[in-house]
Amino acid sequence: MQVANASNAYRLAYETIRNQILTGELTGGTKLIEERLAQKIGVSRTPVREAIRRLEQEGLIQEKRVYKPTIADIIHSSEFRTLIECYAIKKAANNMSEENLKYLKQAVLDAKTGSVEEIVSANNRFHSLIIAESNNPIMIQEAKKMDAIFYLFNRTLILNKRPLLYEEHVQIYKAIEARKPELASRLMKEHLECDLQFMLRYTRKYK
Amino acid sequence: MQVANASNAYRLAYETIRNQILTGELTGGTKLIEERLAQKIGVSRTPVREAIRRLEQEGLIQEKRVYKPTIADIIHSSEFRTLIECYAIKKAANNMSEENLKYLKQAVLDAKTGSVEEIVSANNRFHSLIIAESNNPIMIQEAKKMDAIFYLFNRTLILNKRPLLYEEHVQIYKAIEARKPELASRLMKEHLECDLQFMLRYTRKYK
DNA sequence: TTGTAAAATAGTTCATTCAAAAGTATGAGG
Protein backbone atom coordinates (compact mmCIF):
# COMPACT_ATOMS: atom_id res chain seq x y z
CA MET A 1 0.00 0.00 0.00
CA GLN A 2 1.11 3.54 -0.67
CA VAL A 3 2.68 5.55 2.08
CA ALA A 4 0.58 8.47 3.26
CA ASN A 5 1.70 11.77 1.82
CA ALA A 6 1.10 13.99 4.79
CA SER A 7 1.93 17.47 3.64
CA ASN A 8 -1.05 18.71 5.62
CA ALA A 9 -3.77 17.46 7.92
CA TYR A 10 -6.40 17.13 5.23
CA ARG A 11 -4.15 15.08 3.00
CA LEU A 12 -3.08 12.94 5.93
CA ALA A 13 -6.71 12.27 6.82
CA TYR A 14 -7.61 11.50 3.23
CA GLU A 15 -4.72 9.12 2.64
CA THR A 16 -5.10 7.41 5.97
CA ILE A 17 -8.80 6.74 5.66
CA ARG A 18 -8.44 5.70 2.06
CA ASN A 19 -5.65 3.28 2.86
CA GLN A 20 -7.57 1.82 5.73
CA ILE A 21 -10.50 1.16 3.47
CA LEU A 22 -8.38 -0.34 0.72
CA THR A 23 -6.36 -2.56 2.99
CA GLY A 24 -9.50 -3.82 4.63
CA GLU A 25 -8.63 -2.35 8.00
CA LEU A 26 -11.92 -0.53 7.72
CA THR A 27 -14.34 -3.08 6.34
CA GLY A 28 -17.37 -2.51 4.16
CA GLY A 29 -20.36 -1.10 5.97
CA THR A 30 -18.44 0.31 8.94
CA LYS A 31 -19.88 3.56 10.19
CA LEU A 32 -17.28 6.31 10.11
CA ILE A 33 -17.29 8.58 13.12
CA GLU A 34 -15.55 11.86 12.54
CA GLU A 35 -14.31 12.37 16.02
CA ARG A 36 -12.89 8.92 16.43
CA LEU A 37 -11.11 9.12 13.09
CA ALA A 38 -9.79 12.56 13.96
CA GLN A 39 -8.46 11.32 17.23
CA LYS A 40 -6.86 8.26 15.74
CA ILE A 41 -5.21 10.20 12.92
CA GLY A 42 -4.21 12.96 15.27
CA VAL A 43 -5.91 15.90 13.56
CA SER A 44 -9.06 17.86 14.21
CA ARG A 45 -12.50 17.17 12.80
CA THR A 46 -12.32 19.77 10.06
CA PRO A 47 -9.77 18.02 7.82
CA VAL A 48 -11.47 14.70 8.46
CA ARG A 49 -14.73 16.13 7.22
CA GLU A 50 -13.07 17.41 4.09
CA ALA A 51 -11.49 14.03 3.49
CA ILE A 52 -14.85 12.34 3.89
CA ARG A 53 -16.46 14.62 1.33
CA ARG A 54 -13.81 13.74 -1.12
CA LEU A 55 -14.03 10.03 -0.47
CA GLU A 56 -17.77 10.25 -0.84
CA GLN A 57 -17.38 11.69 -4.30
CA GLU A 58 -14.82 9.01 -5.03
CA GLY A 59 -17.36 6.39 -4.09
CA LEU A 60 -15.46 4.80 -1.23
CA ILE A 61 -17.79 6.26 1.38
CA GLN A 62 -21.54 6.34 1.15
CA GLU A 63 -23.76 7.81 3.80
CA LYS A 64 -20.94 7.90 6.33
CA ARG A 65 -20.25 4.24 5.84
CA VAL A 66 -17.45 2.39 4.14
CA TYR A 67 -18.66 1.44 0.71
CA LYS A 68 -19.49 -2.19 0.34
CA PRO A 69 -19.84 -3.18 -3.29
CA THR A 70 -22.86 -5.27 -4.06
CA ILE A 71 -22.69 -8.06 -6.59
CA ALA A 72 -24.34 -5.78 -9.11
CA ASP A 73 -21.69 -3.13 -8.45
CA ILE A 74 -18.96 -5.61 -9.11
CA ILE A 75 -20.54 -6.67 -12.36
CA HIS A 76 -21.02 -3.08 -13.49
CA SER A 77 -17.53 -1.99 -12.56
CA SER A 78 -16.16 -4.94 -14.38
CA GLU A 79 -18.13 -4.11 -17.50
CA PHE A 80 -16.91 -0.55 -17.45
CA ARG A 81 -13.36 -1.55 -16.82
CA THR A 82 -13.50 -4.05 -19.64
CA LEU A 83 -14.65 -1.34 -22.01
CA ILE A 84 -11.71 0.87 -21.08
CA GLU A 85 -9.08 -1.83 -21.04
CA CYS A 86 -10.12 -3.38 -24.31
CA TYR A 87 -9.95 0.02 -25.92
CA ALA A 88 -6.54 0.78 -24.44
CA ILE A 89 -5.09 -2.57 -25.30
CA LYS A 90 -5.76 -2.10 -28.98
CA LYS A 91 -3.74 1.06 -28.88
CA ALA A 92 -1.11 -0.77 -26.87
CA ALA A 93 -0.85 -3.49 -29.48
CA ASN A 94 -0.45 -0.89 -32.18
CA ASN A 95 1.85 1.57 -30.52
CA MET A 96 3.56 0.26 -27.42
CA SER A 97 7.25 1.09 -27.44
CA GLU A 98 9.87 -1.61 -27.08
CA GLU A 99 10.82 -0.10 -23.77
CA ASN A 100 7.30 -0.28 -22.38
CA LEU A 101 6.98 -3.80 -23.70
CA LYS A 102 9.93 -4.68 -21.51
CA TYR A 103 8.25 -3.19 -18.46
CA LEU A 104 5.09 -5.05 -19.30
CA LYS A 105 6.95 -8.32 -19.57
CA GLN A 106 8.56 -7.63 -16.23
CA ALA A 107 5.17 -7.00 -14.66
CA VAL A 108 3.96 -10.34 -15.98
CA LEU A 109 6.99 -12.12 -14.55
CA ASP A 110 6.82 -10.32 -11.20
CA ALA A 111 3.29 -11.57 -10.70
CA LYS A 112 4.36 -15.19 -11.00
CA THR A 113 5.66 -15.56 -7.47
CA GLY A 114 6.02 -13.58 -4.28
CA SER A 115 3.92 -12.33 -1.42
CA VAL A 116 0.30 -11.38 -1.88
CA GLU A 117 1.23 -7.70 -1.81
CA GLU A 118 3.88 -8.23 -4.45
CA ILE A 119 1.59 -10.14 -6.74
CA VAL A 120 -1.26 -7.66 -6.36
CA SER A 121 1.15 -4.86 -7.09
CA ALA A 122 2.65 -6.51 -10.19
CA ASN A 123 -0.82 -7.36 -11.36
CA ASN A 124 -1.91 -3.75 -11.05
CA ARG A 125 1.22 -2.63 -12.82
CA PHE A 126 0.39 -4.90 -15.71
CA HIS A 127 -3.05 -3.39 -16.15
CA SER A 128 -1.85 0.16 -15.53
CA LEU A 129 0.78 -0.12 -18.22
CA ILE A 130 -1.84 -1.19 -20.70
CA ILE A 131 -4.28 1.53 -19.74
CA ALA A 132 -1.48 4.06 -19.99
CA GLU A 133 -1.24 3.24 -23.69
CA SER A 134 -4.64 4.82 -24.18
CA ASN A 135 -2.60 8.01 -24.00
CA ASN A 136 -5.63 9.65 -22.53
CA PRO A 137 -5.06 11.14 -19.08
CA ILE A 138 -8.75 11.39 -18.38
CA MET A 139 -9.32 7.73 -19.09
CA ILE A 140 -6.25 6.82 -17.09
CA GLN A 141 -7.48 8.83 -14.17
CA GLU A 142 -10.95 7.30 -14.30
CA ALA A 143 -9.50 3.84 -14.41
CA LYS A 144 -7.36 4.74 -11.43
CA LYS A 145 -10.36 5.88 -9.46
CA MET A 146 -12.09 2.63 -10.23
CA ASP A 147 -9.00 0.84 -9.08
CA ALA A 148 -9.82 1.84 -5.55
CA ILE A 149 -12.91 -0.29 -5.76
CA PHE A 150 -11.17 -3.01 -7.70
CA TYR A 151 -8.36 -3.19 -5.27
CA LEU A 152 -10.82 -4.35 -2.70
CA PHE A 153 -11.51 -7.41 -4.69
CA ASN A 154 -8.31 -7.92 -6.58
CA ARG A 155 -6.79 -9.03 -3.33
CA THR A 156 -9.43 -11.67 -3.09
CA LEU A 157 -8.37 -13.07 -6.43
CA ILE A 158 -4.83 -13.54 -5.22
CA LEU A 159 -5.63 -14.62 -1.71
CA ASN A 160 -7.79 -17.33 -3.16
CA LYS A 161 -5.27 -18.19 -5.83
CA ARG A 162 -7.33 -17.67 -8.89
CA PRO A 163 -5.85 -20.15 -11.35
CA LEU A 164 -4.41 -19.26 -14.75
CA LEU A 165 -3.95 -15.63 -13.87
CA TYR A 166 -0.31 -15.76 -14.79
CA GLU A 167 -0.88 -17.80 -17.93
CA GLU A 168 -3.52 -15.40 -19.19
CA HIS A 169 -1.26 -12.43 -18.66
CA VAL A 170 1.41 -14.20 -20.69
CA GLN A 171 -1.03 -14.76 -23.53
CA ILE A 172 -2.12 -11.13 -23.46
CA TYR A 173 1.45 -9.96 -23.40
CA LYS A 174 2.30 -12.10 -26.40
CA ALA A 175 -0.62 -10.71 -28.38
CA ILE A 176 0.56 -7.17 -27.74
CA GLU A 177 4.13 -8.04 -28.58
CA ALA A 178 2.93 -9.65 -31.81
CA ARG A 179 1.02 -6.44 -32.62
CA LYS A 180 -2.33 -8.13 -32.82
CA PRO A 181 -4.85 -5.63 -31.44
CA GLU A 182 -8.01 -7.63 -32.01
CA LEU A 183 -6.58 -10.78 -30.47
CA ALA A 184 -5.20 -8.85 -27.51
CA SER A 185 -8.54 -7.18 -26.95
CA ARG A 186 -10.39 -10.49 -27.10
CA LEU A 187 -7.99 -12.11 -24.67
CA MET A 188 -8.27 -9.19 -22.30
CA LYS A 189 -12.02 -9.38 -22.41
CA GLU A 190 -11.95 -13.06 -21.59
CA HIS A 191 -9.39 -12.48 -18.88
CA LEU A 192 -11.48 -9.83 -17.15
CA GLU A 193 -14.54 -12.00 -17.54
CA CYS A 194 -12.73 -14.82 -15.74
CA ASP A 195 -11.69 -12.43 -12.98
CA LEU A 196 -15.27 -11.42 -12.59
CA GLN A 197 -16.61 -14.95 -12.50
CA PHE A 198 -14.00 -16.01 -10.00
CA MET A 199 -14.77 -12.97 -7.91
CA LEU A 200 -18.48 -13.61 -7.97
CA ARG A 201 -18.00 -17.14 -6.79
CA TYR A 202 -16.12 -15.88 -3.75
CA THR A 203 -18.36 -12.93 -3.12
CA ARG A 204 -21.40 -15.14 -2.95
CA LYS A 205 -19.67 -17.32 -0.41
CA TYR A 206 -19.25 -14.42 1.98
CA LYS A 207 -22.74 -13.19 1.60
CA MET B 1 -29.92 24.59 -14.83
CA GLN B 2 -30.84 22.53 -11.80
CA VAL B 3 -32.30 24.25 -8.80
CA ALA B 4 -30.12 24.18 -5.72
CA ASN B 5 -31.14 21.58 -3.20
CA ALA B 6 -30.31 23.35 -0.01
CA SER B 7 -31.05 20.91 2.76
CA ASN B 8 -27.94 22.09 4.57
CA ALA B 9 -25.15 24.59 4.25
CA TYR B 10 -22.68 22.19 2.70
CA ARG B 11 -25.11 21.11 0.02
CA LEU B 12 -26.12 24.67 -0.66
CA ALA B 13 -22.49 25.64 -1.10
CA TYR B 14 -21.80 22.67 -3.36
CA GLU B 15 -24.81 23.23 -5.59
CA THR B 16 -24.32 26.95 -5.78
CA ILE B 17 -20.68 26.84 -6.71
CA ARG B 18 -21.24 24.02 -9.16
CA ASN B 19 -24.06 25.85 -10.88
CA GLN B 20 -22.07 29.02 -11.09
CA ILE B 21 -19.27 27.16 -12.78
CA LEU B 22 -21.57 25.37 -15.19
CA THR B 23 -23.55 28.43 -16.14
CA GLY B 24 -20.38 30.35 -16.75
CA GLU B 25 -21.04 32.81 -13.95
CA LEU B 26 -17.70 31.70 -12.60
CA THR B 27 -15.43 31.46 -15.60
CA GLY B 28 -12.50 29.16 -16.16
CA GLY B 29 -9.36 30.12 -14.31
CA THR B 30 -11.09 32.26 -11.67
CA LYS B 31 -9.49 31.97 -8.28
CA LEU B 32 -12.00 30.84 -5.69
CA ILE B 33 -11.75 32.67 -2.42
CA GLU B 34 -13.38 30.79 0.39
CA GLU B 35 -14.49 33.76 2.37
CA ARG B 36 -16.01 35.61 -0.53
CA LEU B 37 -17.92 32.52 -1.63
CA ALA B 38 -19.06 31.93 1.93
CA GLN B 39 -20.30 35.46 2.24
CA LYS B 40 -22.12 35.41 -1.07
CA ILE B 41 -23.79 32.08 -0.33
CA GLY B 42 -24.53 33.11 3.21
CA VAL B 43 -22.75 30.32 5.07
CA SER B 44 -19.44 30.03 6.86
CA ARG B 45 -16.19 28.88 5.36
CA THR B 46 -16.37 25.35 6.70
CA PRO B 47 -19.13 24.07 4.38
CA VAL B 48 -17.58 25.98 1.50
CA ARG B 49 -14.32 24.16 2.01
CA GLU B 50 -16.10 20.83 2.03
CA ALA B 51 -17.85 21.74 -1.19
CA ILE B 52 -14.53 22.69 -2.74
CA ARG B 53 -12.97 19.35 -1.83
CA ARG B 54 -15.79 17.60 -3.51
CA LEU B 55 -15.66 19.74 -6.61
CA GLU B 56 -11.94 19.17 -6.78
CA GLN B 57 -12.47 15.45 -6.89
CA GLU B 58 -15.13 16.01 -9.52
CA GLY B 59 -12.63 17.89 -11.62
CA LEU B 60 -14.43 21.22 -11.74
CA ILE B 61 -11.93 22.88 -9.43
CA GLN B 62 -8.19 22.53 -9.64
CA GLU B 63 -5.79 24.25 -7.28
CA LYS B 64 -8.48 26.59 -6.00
CA ARG B 65 -9.31 27.74 -9.47
CA VAL B 66 -12.24 27.06 -11.74
CA TYR B 67 -11.22 24.34 -14.10
CA LYS B 68 -10.49 25.55 -17.57
CA PRO B 69 -10.28 22.70 -20.04
CA THR B 70 -7.34 22.85 -22.35
CA ILE B 71 -7.68 21.78 -25.94
CA ALA B 72 -6.06 18.48 -25.01
CA ASP B 73 -8.61 18.00 -22.24
CA ILE B 74 -11.44 18.54 -24.66
CA ILE B 75 -10.01 16.01 -27.06
CA HIS B 76 -9.48 13.46 -24.31
CA SER B 77 -12.90 13.91 -22.79
CA SER B 78 -14.41 13.57 -26.20
CA GLU B 79 -12.55 10.35 -26.84
CA PHE B 80 -13.67 8.90 -23.54
CA ARG B 81 -17.22 9.98 -24.05
CA THR B 82 -17.25 8.50 -27.51
CA LEU B 83 -16.13 5.19 -26.10
CA ILE B 84 -18.97 5.15 -23.60
CA GLU B 85 -21.67 6.40 -25.92
CA CYS B 86 -20.79 4.07 -28.76
CA TYR B 87 -20.95 1.18 -26.35
CA ALA B 88 -24.26 2.28 -24.90
CA ILE B 89 -25.85 2.97 -28.25
CA LYS B 90 -25.29 -0.58 -29.42
CA LYS B 91 -27.23 -1.78 -26.44
CA ALA B 92 -29.83 0.88 -27.12
CA ALA B 93 -30.26 -0.30 -30.69
CA ASN B 94 -30.68 -3.84 -29.48
CA ASN B 95 -32.87 -3.32 -26.46
CA MET B 96 -34.49 0.07 -26.24
CA SER B 97 -38.16 -0.21 -25.36
CA GLU B 98 -40.83 1.33 -27.55
CA GLU B 99 -41.61 3.72 -24.74
CA ASN B 100 -38.04 4.94 -24.44
CA LEU B 101 -37.86 5.26 -28.21
CA LYS B 102 -40.74 7.69 -27.94
CA TYR B 103 -38.90 9.78 -25.38
CA LEU B 104 -35.82 9.71 -27.55
CA LYS B 105 -37.78 10.92 -30.54
CA GLN B 106 -39.24 13.70 -28.44
CA ALA B 107 -35.76 14.75 -27.33
CA VAL B 108 -34.71 14.95 -30.97
CA LEU B 109 -37.69 17.10 -31.84
CA ASP B 110 -37.35 19.34 -28.80
CA ALA B 111 -33.85 20.24 -29.86
CA LYS B 112 -35.00 21.54 -33.21
CA THR B 113 -36.16 24.92 -32.00
CA GLY B 114 -36.34 26.96 -28.83
CA SER B 115 -34.11 28.96 -26.55
CA VAL B 116 -30.49 28.05 -26.02
CA GLU B 117 -31.32 26.56 -22.63
CA GLU B 118 -34.10 24.47 -24.13
CA ILE B 119 -31.95 23.16 -26.92
CA VAL B 120 -29.04 22.38 -24.63
CA SER B 121 -31.40 20.59 -22.32
CA ALA B 122 -33.06 18.52 -25.07
CA ASN B 123 -29.67 17.74 -26.48
CA ASN B 124 -28.48 16.46 -23.13
CA ARG B 125 -31.66 14.45 -22.74
CA PHE B 126 -30.99 12.76 -26.06
CA HIS B 127 -27.53 11.65 -25.02
CA SER B 128 -28.62 10.72 -21.51
CA LEU B 129 -31.37 8.48 -22.80
CA ILE B 130 -28.87 6.61 -24.93
CA ILE B 131 -26.34 6.27 -22.15
CA ALA B 132 -29.07 5.04 -19.85
CA GLU B 133 -29.46 2.05 -22.15
CA SER B 134 -26.05 0.83 -21.06
CA ASN B 135 -28.01 -0.31 -18.03
CA ASN B 136 -24.89 0.25 -16.03
CA PRO B 137 -25.28 2.75 -13.20
CA ILE B 138 -21.55 3.19 -12.83
CA MET B 139 -21.12 4.07 -16.46
CA ILE B 140 -24.13 6.35 -16.31
CA GLN B 141 -22.72 8.12 -13.31
CA GLU B 142 -19.31 8.56 -14.90
CA ALA B 143 -20.86 9.95 -18.02
CA LYS B 144 -22.84 12.33 -15.87
CA LYS B 145 -19.74 13.56 -14.13
CA MET B 146 -18.13 14.20 -17.46
CA ASP B 147 -21.23 16.06 -18.47
CA ALA B 148 -20.28 18.78 -16.07
CA ILE B 149 -17.23 19.43 -18.18
CA PHE B 150 -19.07 18.92 -21.42
CA TYR B 151 -21.81 21.25 -20.41
CA LEU B 152 -19.29 24.01 -20.43
CA PHE B 153 -18.73 23.54 -24.07
CA ASN B 154 -21.99 22.12 -25.25
CA ARG B 155 -23.42 25.57 -24.80
CA THR B 156 -20.84 26.85 -27.21
CA LEU B 157 -22.07 24.44 -29.85
CA ILE B 158 -25.56 25.82 -29.64
CA LEU B 159 -24.66 29.44 -29.15
CA ASN B 160 -22.62 29.24 -32.29
CA LYS B 161 -25.28 27.27 -34.10
CA ARG B 162 -23.34 24.21 -34.99
CA PRO B 163 -24.96 23.09 -38.26
CA LEU B 164 -26.51 19.67 -38.84
CA LEU B 165 -26.85 18.92 -35.15
CA TYR B 166 -30.52 18.23 -35.53
CA GLU B 167 -30.13 16.25 -38.75
CA GLU B 168 -27.47 14.02 -37.20
CA HIS B 169 -29.65 13.30 -34.21
CA VAL B 170 -32.42 12.27 -36.54
CA GLN B 171 -30.12 9.88 -38.36
CA ILE B 172 -28.95 8.36 -35.10
CA TYR B 173 -32.48 8.01 -33.87
CA LYS B 174 -33.49 6.24 -37.05
CA ALA B 175 -30.61 3.79 -36.74
CA ILE B 176 -31.68 2.88 -33.22
CA GLU B 177 -35.32 2.58 -34.23
CA ALA B 178 -34.28 0.33 -37.11
CA ARG B 179 -32.32 -1.82 -34.61
CA LYS B 180 -29.02 -1.38 -36.37
CA PRO B 181 -26.39 -1.27 -33.62
CA GLU B 182 -23.31 -1.01 -35.80
CA LEU B 183 -24.75 1.75 -37.92
CA ALA B 184 -25.97 3.64 -34.87
CA SER B 185 -22.58 3.35 -33.26
CA ARG B 186 -20.81 4.59 -36.36
CA LEU B 187 -23.15 7.54 -36.72
CA MET B 188 -22.70 8.42 -33.08
CA LYS B 189 -18.98 8.32 -33.44
CA GLU B 190 -19.10 10.63 -36.43
CA HIS B 191 -21.53 12.89 -34.65
CA LEU B 192 -19.31 13.27 -31.60
CA GLU B 193 -16.32 13.77 -33.85
CA CYS B 194 -18.13 16.65 -35.56
CA ASP B 195 -19.01 18.15 -32.19
CA LEU B 196 -15.38 17.98 -31.26
CA GLN B 197 -14.13 19.54 -34.46
CA PHE B 198 -16.66 22.32 -34.25
CA MET B 199 -15.74 22.90 -30.66
CA LEU B 200 -12.06 23.02 -31.40
CA ARG B 201 -12.58 25.59 -34.08
CA TYR B 202 -14.31 27.87 -31.59
CA THR B 203 -11.96 27.13 -28.75
CA ARG B 204 -8.99 28.13 -30.81
CA LYS B 205 -10.66 31.38 -31.68
CA TYR B 206 -10.96 32.31 -28.03
CA LYS B 207 -7.38 31.46 -27.31
C1' DT C 1 -42.59 -9.04 29.35
C1' DT C 2 -43.49 -5.47 25.83
C1' DG C 3 -44.21 -0.91 24.16
C1' DT C 4 -43.38 3.90 24.55
C1' DA C 5 -42.00 8.30 26.22
C1' DA C 6 -38.44 10.85 28.36
C1' DA C 7 -33.82 11.51 29.34
C1' DA C 8 -29.17 10.90 28.46
C1' DT C 9 -25.58 10.29 25.32
C1' DA C 10 -23.22 10.48 21.08
C1' DG C 11 -22.54 12.53 16.71
C1' DT C 12 -22.96 16.02 13.19
C1' DT C 13 -23.06 20.56 11.41
C1' DC C 14 -21.58 24.94 11.18
C1' DA C 15 -19.49 29.37 12.85
C1' DT C 16 -15.74 31.37 14.91
C1' DT C 17 -11.05 31.87 16.12
C1' DC C 18 -6.17 32.10 15.68
C1' DA C 19 -1.87 30.94 13.54
C1' DA C 20 0.70 30.14 9.46
C1' DA C 21 1.40 30.88 4.63
C1' DA C 22 0.94 33.37 0.49
C1' DG C 23 0.48 37.46 -1.85
C1' DT C 24 1.01 42.51 -2.48
C1' DA C 25 2.56 47.09 -1.87
C1' DT C 26 6.10 50.28 -0.50
C1' DG C 27 10.38 52.25 -0.44
C1' DA C 28 15.60 52.14 -0.05
C1' DG C 29 19.66 51.06 -2.68
C1' DG C 30 21.62 50.15 -6.95
Next chain:
DNA sequence: CCTCATACTTTTGAATGAACTATTTTACAA
Protein backbone atom coordinates in the same frame (compact mmCIF):
# COMPACT_ATOMS: atom_id res chain seq x y z
C1' DC D 1 13.76 53.23 -13.38
C1' DC D 2 14.50 48.60 -11.80
C1' DT D 3 15.18 45.20 -7.98
C1' DC D 4 14.83 43.27 -3.94
C1' DA D 5 13.92 43.42 1.12
C1' DT D 6 10.51 44.35 4.43
C1' DA D 7 6.02 45.44 6.24
C1' DC D 8 1.36 44.87 5.57
C1' DT D 9 -2.82 42.47 3.85
C1' DT D 10 -5.28 38.71 2.32
C1' DT D 11 -6.17 34.03 2.31
C1' DT D 12 -5.82 29.48 3.93
C1' DG D 13 -5.37 25.68 7.39
C1' DA D 14 -6.85 23.67 11.30
C1' DA D 15 -8.83 23.57 16.09
C1' DT D 16 -12.57 24.37 18.91
C1' DG D 17 -17.03 25.55 20.81
C1' DA D 18 -21.98 25.84 20.47
C1' DA D 19 -26.28 24.45 18.52
C1' DC D 20 -28.73 21.06 16.58
C1' DT D 21 -30.00 16.09 15.45
C1' DA D 22 -30.02 11.26 15.89
C1' DT D 23 -29.47 7.27 18.66
C1' DT D 24 -29.49 4.72 22.65
C1' DT D 25 -30.76 3.89 27.22
C1' DT D 26 -33.77 4.04 30.97
C1' DA D 27 -37.95 4.06 33.35
C1' DC D 28 -42.49 3.25 33.77
C1' DA D 29 -47.25 1.84 32.36
C1' DA D 30 -50.05 -1.47 30.03
